[in-house]
Amino acid sequence: MLTAAQTKHGARPEKEHGGDGTRTPSGRRSRTMPVNLPLFPHVKIDTDAQKLLVALPTLESRLPNKEPEIHYLRRFLRNRNLHLILRIYRQFRARQGSIRPAADFAVSQAADVYCEIRYRIEDPQVRELLGILSKPHMQALLFSHDKVACEDYEPRIDPVPSGAGDDETIIKIVRLIKNNEPLGATIYLNERTGCVEIARILHGGAAYRSGLLNAGDEIHEINGEPVRGLEPDKIVAMLSEVSGSVMLKLVPCMRTNIGRKTKLKVRCLFSFDPGTDEHIPCREAGLPFKMGDILEIVNDEDATWWQALRVEEPVPTNTDVPVPVPVPHSRSAPATTPGSGGTVTPVPARLVPSKHYQESVEVMRRVKLREARNPPRSISPCRYSPKIPKQTRLRKTMYHIVQSGVFSDFDTDEIPTYEEVELYRPKQPLKVFRPIIFIGPPGIGRNELKRRLKASSPQHFEEVVPYTSREKRPHEEDGKEYNFLTREDMESQIIAQKFVEYGEYKGNLYGTSLESIKSVIQKSKVCLLAPHTQALKFIRTAELRPYIIFIKAPGMERMKYTRLEQHARATHTETTPPFSAEELRDITEMSAKMEERYSHFFDAVIVNDDLHEAAAALIKLAAKIEREDQWVPVGWAY
Numbered sequence: 001m002l003t004a005a006q007t008k009h010g011a012r013p014e015k016e017h018g019g020d021g022t023r024t025p026s027g028r029r030s031r032t033m034p035v036n037l038p039l040f041p042h043v044k045i046d047t048d049a050q051k052l053l054v055a056l057p058t059l060e061s062r063l064p065n066k067e068p069e070i071h072y073l074r075r076f077l078r079n080r081n082l083h084l085i086l087r088i089y090r091q092f093r094a095r096q097g098s099i100r101p102a103a104d105f106a107v108s109q110a111a112d113v114y115c116e117i118r119y120r121i122e123d124p125q126v127r128e129l130l131g132i133l134s135k136p137h138m139q140a141l142l143f144s145h146d147k148v149a150c151e152d153y154e155p156r157i158d159p160v161p162s163g164a165g166d167d168e169t170i171i172k173i174v175r176l177i178k179n180n181e182p183l184g185a186t187i188y189l190n191e192r193t194g195c196v197e198i199a200r201i202l203h204g205g206a207a208y209r210s211g212l213l214n215a216g217d218e219i220h221e222i223n224g225e226p227v228r229g230l231e232p233d234k235i236v237a238m239l240s241e242v243s244g245s246v247m248l249k250l251v252p253c254m255r256t257n258i259g260r261k262t263k264l265k266v267r268c269l270f271s272f273d274p275g276t277d278e279h280i281p282c283r284e285a286g287l288p289f290k291m292g293d294i295l296e297i298v299n300d301e302d303a304t305w306w307q308a309l310r311v312e313e314p315v316p317t318n319t320d321v322p323v324p325v326p327v328p329h330s331r332s333a334p335a336t337t338p339g340s341g342g343t344v345t346p347v348p349a350r351l352v353p354s355k356h357y358q359e360s361v362e363v364m365r366r367v368k369l370r371e372a373r374n375p376p377r378s379i380s381p382c383r384y385s386p387k388i389p390k391q392t393r394l395r396k397t398m399y400h401i402v403q404s405g406v407f408s409d410f411d412t413d414e415i416p417t418y419e420e421v422e423l424y425r426p427k428q429p430l431k432v433f434r435p436i437i438f439i440g441p442p443g444i445g446r447n448e449l450k451r452r453l454k455a456s457s458p459q460h461f462e463e464v465v466p467y468t469s470r471e472k473r474p475h476e477e478d479g480k481e482y483n484f485l486t487r488e489d490m491e492s493q494i495i496a497q498k499f500v501e502y503g504e505y506k507g508n509l510y511g512t513s514l515e516s517i518k519s520v521i522q523k524s525k526v527c528l529l530a531p532h533t534q535a536l537k538f539i540r541t542a543e544l545r546p547y548i549i550f551i552k553a554p555g556m557e558r559m560k561y562t563r564l565e566q567h568a569r570a571t572h573t574e575t576t577p578p579f580s581a582e583e584l585r586d587i588t589e590m591s592a593k594m595e596e597r598y599s600h601f602f603d604a605v606i607v608n609d610d611l612h613e614a615a616a617a618l619i620k621l622a623a624k625i626e627r628e629d630q631w632v633p634v635g636w637a638y
């Protein structure tokens with residue numbers, strides 16, 4: 001046992017696989033570091049591996065900067081599976097000559113048998129045999145059998161190609177067997193060195209699975225052809241032309257940057273088309289997505305391009321937009337490997353903009369848009385932040401909320417990129433219901449639809465009773481139409497942030513309190529609310545878990561047809577005349593603007609065209625929310 005040498009060289013205690021790391025195989029406690037002792041007493045440690053383990057501390061002292069590599073070697077040499085494989089190998093070696101294989105072509109024999117019998121599926125025994133032969137493990141077993149029968153134990157390494165430069169001290173020769181699947185790596189020209197390097201390995205792709213290529217490796221030859229000085233596009237073309245065996249001569253990257261792997265599920269708050277992005281390193285490797293799609297980010301080590309896989313939506317999110325279906329993978333990513341007998345190859349990850357990159361792109365877009373709208377003039381740099389007295393600003397906001405419902409700008413500084421999500425599975429019987437929030441331009445029909453939903457099950461749905469400072473009218477009951485408060489009380493509650501929205505109309509304050517929403521939820525009812533968009537920042541919380549539905553205008557022609565025919569009118573005063581064509585145009589335009597600006601908050605969209613159809617879609621959706629799994633922001637799925 002080597003313990004003295006290890007102590008001398010300062011090897012540190014190390015724990016692995018839950019072993020206590022302090023017992024010898026015989027169970028005695030060792031006072032010195034037992035890094036070379038097996039932690040699996042039932043697996044006999046291989047003597048060759050043991051020798052290598054013993055030599056490691058010496059190596060460590062000679063190569064002080066190679067700590068990660070030596071640590072890796074130590075783990076590898078202590079791996080239980082390695083010892084089992086070495087044991088099997090020794091057994092074979094020991095019996096060499098005493099057992100002879102009947103054949104060394106079991107794979108092709110199995111394939112022949114399969115082809116011969118595959119149409120006789122009416123016979124249950126044939127069916128069973130077909131099932132066995134198509135199992136990946138069976139195929140792997142037959143493949144291993146042939147390898148052993150041919151005594152093909154050694155890894156075959158091609159001779160180092162001639163012409164390797166004298167200054168190249170370390171060269172890595174990698175041979176890959178390539179089918180139609182692409183390599184699953186992106187490359188770029190390192191302008192400093194003039195070499196083409198592997199920029200990134202796509203998670204799950206062929207290069208990733210081989211484990212032989214790393215980001216940062218310089219590509220020097222492909223199948224004996226020198227590639228130094230060639231454009232990356234040429235190299236990509238060369239790689240896509242070859243099939244079968246591809247031999248790469250590489251200078252390996254010496255960086256020990258392992259890369260941060262992650263398993264983050266996110267909802268996309270923007271849409272992305274790799275075909276139109278001029279900065280993506282490889283268009284074919286890009287993953288197109290639409291706003292609302294769910295992705296799994298599998299690698300976010302790169303500052304600009306993350307690697308992601310598509311996750312299927314558990315339920316449709318938009319009633320007017322088809323359910324997002326997985327985008328068929330182009331030639332770059334077949335789901336199965338041809339000839340693999342149905343073995344599913346993991347779909348390689350593809351590139352999506354990182355959060356940081358998307359924010360920069362969006363900032364640039366907004367700056368350009370603003371410049372196009374307001375060409376810069378040589379005036380005060382304070383132009384964009386005029387000094388409005390605080391009091392005036394507050395009043396103006398209050399007025400807007402009640403009167404016209406113009407946009408809030410609470411979220412303009414927050415650029416929508418990705419939102420981390422988790423799956424919420426409503427547990428039956430459901431006791432806590434998600435409030436349903438109706439968002440849309442004033443006059444589109446939010447209250448009409450809310451009323452119809454409530455009427456479909458008055459015991460189940462409940463509207464929030466708003467607060468007001470106006471005088472109670474004789475027919476009104478406190479707590480029924482409104483909760484009545486004095487102006488002073490309302491103002492102090494507004495200052496204490498008790499209201500999710502509030503505003504002033506004809507000299508009176510109106511508002512919706514957070515407590516009244518919570519009290520509906522606590523009654524095990526579905527709270528219905530049609531607030532201003534500005535209220536979303538108070539409502540869209542893990543505590544309330546709202547389901548936000550956007551009520552969308554159907555387009556000008558349909559607006560006129562449905563509303564003018566019905567003599568529809570705004571409902572916030574009793575005396576307003578029916579909508580004019582002008583007002584309907586305003587509603588339609590505002591609907592489009594709201595959708596553009598806020599759609600990343602919407603869980604569903606209902607187009608309010610025919611009122612009966614829209615109401616029916618809403619009732620159906622409300623039932624679904626209570627039953628079906630939904631992706632919700634992380635922290636909401638309690």
Ligand SMILES: Nc1ncnc2c1ncn2[C@@H]1O[C@H](COP(=O)(O)OP(=O)(O)OP(=O)(O)O)[C@@H](O)[C@H]1O
Pocket residue numbers: 440441442443444445446447448449530562563566567568569570571572608609610611612614
């Ligand atoms: N699909 C529709 N077809 C015809 N009329 C409609 C339709 N939807 C709503 N209306 C009518 O339009 C008018 C405005 O609807 P509603 O009051 O629900 O709008 P709102 O979005 O709540 O706006 P506000 O907050 O200003 O009241 C009402 O008369 C309503 O009956």
